[in-house]
Amino acid sequence: FAGLADVSISEDIPVEGEITVPVGSRSPDEDYSTLDEPVKDTIMRDLKAVGKKFVHVMYPKKSSALLRDWDLWGPLVLCVSLALMLQGGSADSKDDGGPQFAEVFVIIWFGAVVITINSKLLGGTISFFQSLCVLGYCVLPLTVAMLVCRLVLLAGSGTVSFIIRLIVVVAMFGWSTLASTAFLADSQPPNRKALVVYPIFLFYFVISWMILTFTPQ
């Protein structure tokens, strides 16, 4: 070690550097403050989250993305579009026609709330808004079915079109029920799973019935 004592830094080499310890990620301030970002970024982030959840519903695997980051934008968009498409149902008198916009809206939201309360009362561990989120997003297949039905009805409204509509609605009803069951059934105690799944089945059955019985003016 005697040689090290002779090491000295010559004074004409500048010594630079930072004294502070570099932080691995950005500082917390930059993470949470989204006030300064452009509006497009904010909207695109939410849209991407909604789109990702749509993909999760169409290909239901047991991923927790739908549950963890719940949002209600998707259910709102789906509910409004479904209710709008169910408008214009035929009616001789105002009394006997199809469901009005408010009725569809109320059925979907009130039904989802009742099913959520039911599953929580039976001892489920899922949170209120997570369950609403899942039930709302799983209306997507039925909204697709409604779109297909309206297109088929443009072509004609005979028996053939009815059979096509029936097959499409039944398939989408099964898809919706299976998708929501895949997300929700795990949070229930095992001896009560059927008690929780049955109201979901009833809920999507009622929506499918409204879609199937839609007859245009």
Added chain:
Amino acid sequence: MATVDDLKFQEFDDAANLLAANPDATTISIDEPGEIPKNRHSRLQEPGREEDDELLGTDDSDKTELLAGQKKSAPFWTFEYYQTFFDVDTYQVLDRIKGSVFPVPGKNFVRLYIRSNPDLYGPFWICATLVFTIAVSGNLSNFFIHLGKPTYHYVPEFRKVSIAATTIYAYAWLVPLALWGFLMWRNSKVMNIVSYSFLEIVCVYGYSLFIYIPTAILWIIPQKVVRWVLVMFSLCLSGSVLVMTFWPAVRDDNRRIALATVGTIVLLHALLAVGCLAYFFDAPELDFPAPIIPVHNGTAVITKS
């Protein structure tokens, strides 16, 4: 003076060994507390009351009353209080539904199946299912009846769902409320052995409506005879469940009041069935081939009957 040996801990032999060694020693036996009331009741009762024991399940009624007092102890503004009304498993709900569809003569639905654990799951969801079943079946039945007529245009009749919902939920909740109030009032005048809590009555009524679900589906068949046979059949089944539940509660009362109460229960049940059939399902028209009546001036007029 006690020796050191006396103060040492002594192991006592098993009671059987001690008794075998000294057969004449006096012994005390402590019975199970549940057995004593049973013996007492069977000795003191007249033979006519034995069926009440079976109906009541007197053996465990003391225990279940204590348990019932301990169970719902959460204050009514907490969520846990309402969770106690949903404390049922799948097999329990299925058992209760089975008990309401196949009434065992002599067995009380409440004592046999509910046993101080009334749930609100069954009544609520059976009513919801019944509402939608009646609305959907009525719509389908009307569609098939009027199919083929040139003037018929299919309508989904969505208004009827809200009417069905109001009717069925009112029946399933207000009638038990009235019945419970009436039974409480009679209880204050005449000492009844059997008294039901409000939730147990709601439970019985809710589960007894289950038979109307398959009945409503079968009402799609557009034959008057078939529909009325179905009404009678389902009324007998669910009416007998109700009668067997409520007869022990009023039998100690004045004979006429007891009969009037049970009669009113059955009458309201029948009214619900007949009312739903009349309002939601159009009358099936008779399918006669149109007769041709020759008119005097030679032209034939086709009339439809």
